[in-house]
Amino acid sequence: MKLDELRAALAGHEWLAEAEVRVKADPAALPSLFARADRKLGRDEVVPGWTAGQAGRALLLKDQDQEQIRQLYDHGDAAEKLAILKALPLLDTEREGAGVPLLLDALRTNDTRLVAAALGPYAEHLDAATWRQGVIKVVFMGVPLAAVADLDERADAELATMLRSLADERAAAGRDMSADAIALLNRWEA
Amino acid sequence: MRIFDPHIHMTSRTTDDYAAMAAHGVKAVVEPAFWLGQPRTNPGSFADYFDSLIGWEPFRAAQYGIKHHATIALNPKEANDPRCRGVLDLMPRYLDKDGVVAVGEIGYDAMTPVEDEVFAAQLAMAVEFELPALVHTPHRDKAAGTKRTLDVVKESGIEPGHVLVDHLNEVTVGIVKDSGCWMGFSIYPDTKMSPPRMVDILKEHGLERMLVNSAADWGKSDPLLTVATAEAMLAAGFTTDDVDLVLWQNPVAFYAQSGKLDLAESATEATFEGSSILRGGS
Incomplete structure (x- = not known):
């Protein structure tokens, strides 16, 4: 755009x-x-x-x-x-990347619209640790992963480990992780 | 039955309340800015509170399919603390916001000279921003306070039809009705007003310009007393159209005068259903 x-x-x-x-x-x-x-x-x-x-x-x-x-x-x-x-x-x-502090503010909120927007194309300026926490938060909140820009390009082994941990926690509680997050995890664990 | 609660402090309520309200037909609320249990000591505390009223709280309400709007003001009690006077300077930026449909709650608490000044200044802001005003009447010395309130409203030049005078009772309803202002009644478990008394007032004074609210907050209060009042109206022989007029159409008509009341469903809310609150927080 x-x-x-x-x-x-x-x-x-x-x-x-x-x-x-x-x-x-x-x-x-x-x-x-x-x-x-x-x-x-x-x-x-x-x-x-x-x-x-x-x-x-x-x-x-x-x-x-x-x-x-x-x-x-x-x-x-x-x-x-x-x-x-x-x-x-x-x-x-x-x-x-001067606008990164605004993204960090949005990622601290509990408003799904703001968290999702913070992981759009401008998130290329976020460091890897912050970006991974953002992706996990999106999964946790039940927001579709389609909101995350460049997801497949940027996903790494550490993100997969975090997703696995969340999936195990959900399984222990008898709850599912969203289908798009499971699909992402499967691509890494395949 | 659809219910519009024109005065409720949702910030102080739980998600259980939102769920119960939605289940009983509450589809829209207005949350007036007011005092909290603990007095604030600086304008920054108010800015964070006002931001919550136009940010987090509407989002929280939307999770339960409830539309949330706010009114913004420096309330009379805290207006008496000189450290909070700077709140008046913050107000213009909030009065421009989409979710802000009135100036309020303004009015009197202890009827001090400072309250006079701050009340008049904020009525002037309502005129300037073309917003209606929600006016609180004092709990102590209510009859005298209501009379003085109406005098200040008249002096300000604001249209009486743009003013809602709240927390009325059998003693104060008559003079407000004659003034042309809208009349608000806060239905409380033990104190301000009860459903049966409210029904009697509606029988005597009619349904025009009448609004019923729960004013539920951090004190002993009940967000379902709007619903209980609607049921008491039906039991007393009022029609479903009468109930709809008082519990929906009247508050819509009053706040729609802001030009900002938005009761349409938003696509964004539908997309992100099942958010963090419903899932237990993040």
Whole structure:
């Protein structure tokens, strides 16, 4: 996904065009406009995986510095945080991994949407230990592993050991691990 | 039967409560920001609390198919602590949020000059942000407090139709009805109001602008007393449409004035059913 594709998907949304002009003229207007974007643009999906509100929020983040993005995240509700996590890989300012602290915050939450978003494409900037803990948390919470970007490329023997341990614990309790996690484990133990 | 509890402090309740509420037809709640058992001493404590009301708590409610919205305010009791005054500066950013459908609970606790000032300032914020206001009436000296509340509301210039005056009883309902404000009743196990008394009030004053809530919190309270009141209404001869008006349509109409009440099912919630809470935490 690129910001240009999101922009094309939102062509004709006058509120967004006006909001971008306002932010350019007065950066202090951004937090309020960012908060209102979801209800102004709507929550229907406009490109696969992106609602209009999320796409609009990603576009409002373009050209913002890291400090501003961090403050929007800290002051955001769950939907705003989710939109920022999704936007991180698309933003030039975040290209070098500066947004990792936001991922670490999201991984500490118990909100499945935020945890899943933290393991999207931007998780390439997470160190291996943190990433493995994130994957195990996703399995533990029952979130589909499809949420994890580059899963097969990045899975390693240590992750397989952790999954085996969780599978054994579940078996001892008479509970199943999710089918997609068992499939991943099988690929490693085959 | 569908129930909208327009005033309940879910932060203080367990997942068992959410499950019982869902099983009895509670499909939507509004959680007003209020005081906790332990007084707070700085604005940062409020910021974390407000964040929870627009973050974790709606997520928790969604696990049980319940829509959760919030109201945000500096409550009158803690307004009296000068260390908490900075909360007023935090409020604008929260009033912009999608999940915030009113300013509240505001109003009086001990009717101090500081409470006057903070009450008026927050009514002005409600006007500025085009939000309704949820107004708490004091538990002590209630009749005088309610009268003074209505005077301040009138002075503020806010539309009476944008104001819900809560915790009313037989003594205070009349003047609020005459003011044009909405009337809220908190049904409690022993104190504020009971289902049979509520039914009598509805018989005498009609159903228009009437809201019933459990105001359940960290004290002795019961989140199913909205349901018990609905059942008491039916037993007293009210129709199912009457019950729907008081327990669903009236609160929807009041909070929909924010332009932010969202009662649609979200696809995200459906996808991630069976999350950490249902599975025993992470």
